[in-house]
Amino acid sequence: MPITIGDVAKEAGVSISTVSKVLNNWTTISPATAERVQEAIRKLDYTPNSRAVSFARQATRNIVYLTSLNKDEAYHNPHMFDIMCGVNRVLSENNYSLTLVDTSADSEKGESVANVMSKKCADGMIIHGSAINKEIADLITRQQFPHILIGHPGFDSQLCWVDTNHALAGQTAAEYLISCGYGDVAFIGGKKTDYISTQRLKGFLGAMHQYGYLVGADRICYTDSGREESYQAALTLLKAAKPPRAIICENNTLALGTAKAIEQLNLRVPEDLAFVIFDVYPYSKILDPKPVVIDINVYDMGIQAGDMLLRKLKNPSLQIQTYTTLPTINA
Template sequence: MAITISDVANEAGVSKSTVSKVLNHWTTISPKTVARVQAAIDKLHYVPNARAVSFARQAAKNIVYLTDLGQGTAYQNPHMFDIMSGVHHELTRHHYTLTLVDTSEESYPGERAIQEIQRRSADGLIIHGSAVNEVLAQHILKDNVPHIIIGHPNFESRLCWIDTDHALAGEYAAAHMLACNYYDVLFVAGRKSDILSSQRLKGFLKGMLNQKHHIPNKRICYTNATRLGAYETVLPVLQDRASLPQAIVCENSTLALGVSRAITELSLSIPKDMGFLTFDCYPYAGIIDPAPTVIDINVYDMGIQAGNMMIRKLEYPDLLIQSFTTLPILIQGKSTVPC
């Protein structure tokens, strides 16, 4: 039979409420009582569940994370799992649990989040930006739900959100290209509708133009955001040896893997024939040869900050959080040669 909070209370000679307060780290409980309760927990090998822990606080001590968990998502959006891991790490440190809720089969955008709000089954919501719309925003704000949105919403509101500055990452890439004297650069992007890809491209073009170097449209290759799509898009461009670019910038490492295949098949040498840079170490930069130069963003750290801001939001409900966080970093590889 499973050990219960009542068993611990009887063993320690205290009430269930006192045990729950100890589990919730209340500072009003004397050190002597805390030690007695902890000794009972250790003796009985008691593992508290979320409901028992929240008994005295009348709080769930649980945060719901809403995102698309459909098949293949790990490959289409690998950053999401690093973000979730960071969130989980930080919430666990504050004695919160994290519940994942899948939004991939919603009958309308925001459906699952609205259901969670109506159930009041958690202390707060962390929502991937793709699952947010203006109708959901109205529900969140009307019911004063503690929340953090991962990603800048594409509409104006008083929602709390954090995001990474992908346009700034694009500017970092441009600065590195210029530092290597690469002026004629091919940018391999995802779909035109991909917000993240568009932001990185926008920042890159801005960074180049700020130094009087214009990137023409013919040097921007849009793809279907897959490895194969990148390969098929870039291959004919590189087959024209008379107009090879000085360097290639790939919007993420999935595209970079496809471009790397095209470069290898055409017997081009990196960095001798052209420079090569990609955004994002994960998931494929580590298997590309030679080791590429990377503009990376620590999205695990972004998750930690999201978790921390969620805790702050619970402590200060009126706090408005709208910020870019986690700066990009340049990881110098063997595929570019700074001057």
């Protein structure tokens, strides 16, 4: 028969509750008693039941990661897996498990988040920004459930969140091009309502203005973030009487269309045109011509998110609203 916690208590001459407290590192147990219990554990070769230990702690040692897991999600949200890997590394090093919860089947936004809190199946949760709205944000803060949101929520709230500084990434792109001697730069972005695109554009425009370069409206193209519209936008820019000396694409899909236009016009990169994009994933390594990449280490962002959630578990009153991970230039 397997050794039980009762056997350990009998061997050590203490109560079962004392053994449980030793297993959970209670500081109220005297060192001598704790050592007697540990000696009994070693003698009997006792392995604690993880569920029993979690129950004694009133904790699950489980963290839920909520995100959409639709087919082809890797193309729509290419950074998700790297972030998740970073989170998992920190949690596993601290003896926490990570459970994936798919939000794509929610009948209304926030349904999965509410279920996790009501069922108490996790000590905390990490939530992709797409799963949040104002109503569910208010519910999380009202219940004071430990959480970290991946990405700025897009509205004022008391949520804890971590994000990359997209404006800084845009600034970095502009400063790189200026340092290389390019002053006439065009920007191909997504929709005017796209948060990441507008933040990167904001950083780009701010840096250009700071260094004395004016960017005309004809150098800024808004698209549906698709390949075809970026192709048409790049063609229009490059066929103009005075084409730009450099193009920045706000995401990899836009870069696909721009690369097609560059190739069609037989332009050389970087001799005829500088070509800069954001993010490594998913196409930067196969693009031809090869662009300069302004990259964010989202694996590190996942590590930071996991670490911040563990800090939140230790200090529930801690509010975390921060940008993390600096952009780097892969030329």
